[in-house]
Amino acid sequence: xxxxxxxxxxxxxxxxxxxxxxHVLKGIDxxxxxxxxxxxxxxxxxxxxxxMNSIAGSFPVDQGKISLEGKDITNEPTMKRAKYIGRVFQDxxxxxxxxxxxxxxxxxxxxxxxxxxxxxxxxxxxxHSFQEALKRLDLGLENRMKMEIGLLSGGQRQAVTLLMASxxxxxxxxxxxxxxxxxxxTSQMVLDLTKKxxxxxxxxxxxxxxxxxxxxxxxxxxxxLNEGNIVVDIAGEEKQHxxxxxxxxxxxxxxxxxxxxDALILS
Amino acid sequence: xxxxxxxxxxxxLWSIMAIGVYLNxxxxxxxxxxxxxxxxxxxxxxxxxxxxxxxxxxxxxxxxVSGMLAGVISAVxxxxxxxxxxxxxxxxxxxxxxxxxxxxxxxxVNLLGESTLMRTVESLGIKSNLxxxxxxxxxxxxxxxxxxxxxxxxxxxxxxxxxxxxxxxxANGINTDxxxxxxxxxxxxxxxxxxxxxxxxxxxxxxxSGIGTIVIALASIVIGEVIFRHLTxxxxxxxxxxxxxxxxxxxxxxxxxxxxxQDLKVFSAILLTVALASPLVKLPxxxxxxxxxxxxxxxxxx
Numbered sequence: 214x215x216x217x218x219x220x221x222x223x224x225x226x227x228x229x230x231x232x233x234x235x236h237v238l239k240g241i242d243x244x245x246x247x248x249x250x251x252x253x254x255x256x257x258x259x260x261x262x263x264x265m266n267s268i269a270g271s272f273p274v275d276q277g278k279i280s281l282e283g284k285d286i287t288n289e290p291t292m293k294r295a296k297y298i299g300r301v302f303q304d305x306x307x308x309x310x311x312x313x314x315x316x317x318x319x320x321x322x323x324x325x326x327x328x329x330x331x332x333x334x335x336x337x338x339x340x341h342s343f344q345e346a347l348k349r350l351d352l353g354l355e356n357r358m359k360m361e362i363g364l365l366s367g368g369q370r371q372a373v374t375l376l377m378a379s380x381x382x383x384x385x386x387x388x389x390x391x392x393x394x395x396x397x398x399t400s401q402m403v404l405d406l407t408k409k410x411x412x413x414x415x416x417x418x419x420x421x422x423x424x425x426x427x428x429x430x431x432x433x434x435x436x437x438l439n440e441g442n443i444v445v446d447i448a449g450e451e452k453q454h455x456x457x458x459x460x461x462x463x464x465x466x467x468x469x470x471x472x473x474x475d476a477l478i479l480s
Numbered sequence: 481x482x483x484x485x486x487x488x489x490x491x492x493l494w495s496i497m498a499i500g501v502y503l504n505x506x507x508x509x510x511x512x513x514x515x516x517x518x519x520x521x522x523x524x525x526x527x528x529x530x531x532x533x534x535x536x537x538x539x540x541x542x543x544x545v546s547g548m549l550a551g552v553i554s555a556v557x558x559x560x561x562x563x564x565x566x567x568x569x570x571x572x573x574x575x576x577x578x579x580x581x582x583x584x585x586x587x588x589v590n591l592l593g594e595s596t597l598m599r600t601v602e603s604l605g606i607k608s609n610l611x612x613x614x615x616x617x618x619x620x621x622x623x624x625x626x627x628x629x630x631x632x633x634x635x636x637x638x639x640x641x642x643x644x645x646x647x648x649x650x651a652n653g654i655n656t657d658x659x660x661x662x663x664x665x666x667x668x669x670x671x672x673x674x675x676x677x678x679x680x681x682x683x684x685x686x687x688x689s690g691i692g693t694i695v696i697a698l699a700s701i702v703i704g705e706v707i708f709r710h711l712t713x714x715x716x717x718x719x720x721x722x723x724x725x726x727x728x729x730x731x732x733x734x735x736x737x738x739x740x741x742q743d744l745k746v747f748s749a750i751l752l753t754v755a756l757a758s759p760l761v762k763l764p765x766x767x768x769x770x771x772x773x774x775x776x777x778x779x780x781x782x
Contacts, residue, residue: 269651295653302647310644313637321641324634325652331630334637377652 215283217385217417218245218268223277225263237263238274239441245385249448250411250418252428255438261421262303264438265389268419270294281384296326299378299416301371301391308374311363315354315373318362319343322377346376350406368399372406379410386411388420404431429455437464444468483732485609491725492616493677494696496623498720500547500670501697503627508643508663513569514554515671515697516690517576518547522672524580527589527685536597540676547672548665550576555664559657573690580687587687596680612681619677620721623670628714630666639663671697695748700724702755727751 225238237260245251255261267274270291279287281297302308309318320335320343340358347355350372354365362370371391378386388407392400408431411418422428428435435452437445437460444467447455465471497519504512522543529539550572557568581587598611606614630636642649642659649656671693679685704716704723711719734747 271647291650292653292655295651298651300651307645308648308651310641310648312644313641317637318641320634321637321649321652321654324638327653329634329638329654331633331635334632334634 215280216244216246217249217282218243219278219280220244220268221278223264223267223279224275225267225272226275229275237441238267241277241441241443243436243443245417245419247417248415249434250416250432251420251434251436252432253419253421253436253438254423254425254428258440259438260441261438262389265387265419265421268385269298269300269387297384298387299325299381299383299385300387301374301378301389303390303393305367305370305374305394306363308377309362309370312361314359315347315362315365316340316343316358318373319346319377319380322380325381327381346380347373349409350376366399368395368403371395371399371403375403375406375410379414379416382414382416384417386416386418388418390421390423393423407431425457425460429457429460435460439464439468439470442468483729483736485613487728487732488725489610489612489616490678490681491700491728492613492620492721493674493681494728495616495620495700495721495724496677497671497674497693498697498700498724499620499623499627499717500667500674501694502701502717502720503663503670504667505698505701506643507631507640508660510558510565510660511569511694512554512565512664512667513694514550514572514576514664514668515569515694516692517573517580518550518668518672518690519675519693520580520685520687520690521550521576521583522547522675523679523685523689524583524589524687525672526676527591527679528583528585530591530594530596530680531589536595536600536680540597540673540680543676544669544673547675548669550672551664551666551668552661554668555661558664559660577687584685584687589685591680591683591685596683597677598680615677615681619673624714624717624721627666627717631713635659635662692745692748695745695752696727699748699752699755700727702752703727706755706758 220241220243223238223241224236226234226236228234237258241264253261253264266272268279270286270289270293274287277287278285281294286294300308310321313321316335320339323339343358344355347358352369352372354369354373362373365373375391391407392403395403404427407420410416418432420432429452433452434448435445435455436443445460445463447463497515501512501515504510525546526536526539526543529542530536534542554568554572557563557571558565563571597615601611601614602608631640638649638654639659639662641652642654642656643663646656649659675689679689700723701720702723703726704719707722708715708719730751731744731747734744735741739747
């Protein structure tokens with residue numbers, strides 16, 4: 214069976230030919246297997262978001278090949294890849310259309326990767342399953358489905374975005390620091406929900422986090438990026454027994470530098 | 481009473497244009513200047529066809545189609561050639577000036593004595609001073625009903641989410657370029673149809689009739705928004721009709737004051753400015769504190 218996602222020798226630079234030229238991804242090789250729940254960690258500018266954006270197709274990569282279940286998607290635009298990929302952004306405002314109601318947003322997600330015709334946008338039977346899905350959040354949103362989503366709090370929006378991303382079961386779920394902009398309590402709520410959805414639906418997931426503890430606690434595989442390269446990639450048993458000091462040492466051994474970013478260590 | 485009737489009649493016709501402008505201006509957040517070219521395009525097509533003996537309702541529908549084509553041009557310039565929307569609109573508008581002249585063959589086509597939609601309605605026994613009101617009322621209602629239905633379809637939702645949040649829309653597999661093209665078509669189709677209807681009402685089509693129309697449309701939209709805030713889509717369209725009628729009324733009142741008609745465009749510009757700026761002025765009166773957030777909303781509040 215072919216892996217869910219395969220990236221081979223991915224390079225990406227920004228502002229090529231200017232003084233600001235920035236070589237962000239320097240030959241990433243990554244294979245994601247079905248059922249993997251990978252946490253990605255790394256300092257600022259390590260290339261975490263760029264890696265995720267190149268998987269989602271936000272920009273073309275300079276070099277390398279990306280294939281999804283054996284199919285070459287390197288040159289497919291975002292809207293084509295959306296058929297297979299569900300996504301939650303860091304900014305809660307990014308994942309939903311603020312002037313659409315909750316149910317309209319969910320109806321948009323319901324059609325992810327499908328043809329949109331001239332049928333009624335929010336059908337009654339959909340409304341019912343949206344309601345069921347919203348009940349799982351336990352935020353009381355199932356009774357406010359006709360409310361503009363822009364009126365919800367960041368945490369609520371992020372929770373709905375997560376539901377939307379999994380409404381049509383994605384082959385790959387991308388979570389780009391999706392709890393970073395939330396307060397600690399809400400952040401925990403969204404993380405718990407993430408765990409619940411990922412486990413129940415057995416989703417193959419890639420989660421960027423800024424928090425070492427989270428990276429260790431969640432998922433079955435951990436990847437650490439440094440200056441555009443993967444420096445740590447551990448899974449299974451080894452990952453389960455991992456501690457923060459272990460991780461720091463692994464990082465030091467593989468990258469030759471000492472991780473000195475306070476935010477990453479302390480948070 | 482006369483002023484009220486004529487303002488309402490004309491306001492109804494102009495509201496079709498304003499509704500068209502609204503589709504790009506508020507739903508896609510694009511100020512599409514194609515309007516000033518598609519409006520006289522509709523007028524030119526309708527007038528030329530009517531003069532050549534084509535039934536007025538077909539001539540009006542032809543205006544709708546011609547506007548849609550003009551919309552496709554601006555949309556393709558914007559989405560495929562990546563030209564900023566403001567400039568792509570100006571490009572189409574400029575090009576259309578020559579095309580409109582070609583269509584009419586001269587700067588002005590007279591419709592006196594020709595068969596128009598208003599005359600058709602009169603021939604059914606409706607008084608001549610009510611014919612515009614009837615035509616405007618029927619067409620505006622149809623437009624609102626069709627748009628309400630369309631914007632709640634799957635495609636309609638996709639267009640609205642494209643305007644709201646393009647990256648989220650793409651992440652959900654929406655072809656945002658296609659949605660923008662559809663919106664441009666609807667927008668300019670309606671504007672051209674309004675041009676055709678207004679030409680029939682005025683009794684002539686003029687090459688320069690597009691000048692300043694975008695300001696009139698924006699003023700109608702914003703007046704509606706200032707008076708009625710936070711409404712659903714269909715109700716919002718109705719407030720645009722109200723805004724358009726009020727605008728006409730204000731215009732007539734200004735004319736009553738013996739203002740020279742050539743000064744009217746200044747009045748339009750001032751009115752739009754006042755309407756756009758009014759949310760800023762109003763807030764302190766409501767006893768709300770001036771927070772940067774509230775301030776930022778200003779004119780863009782829907």
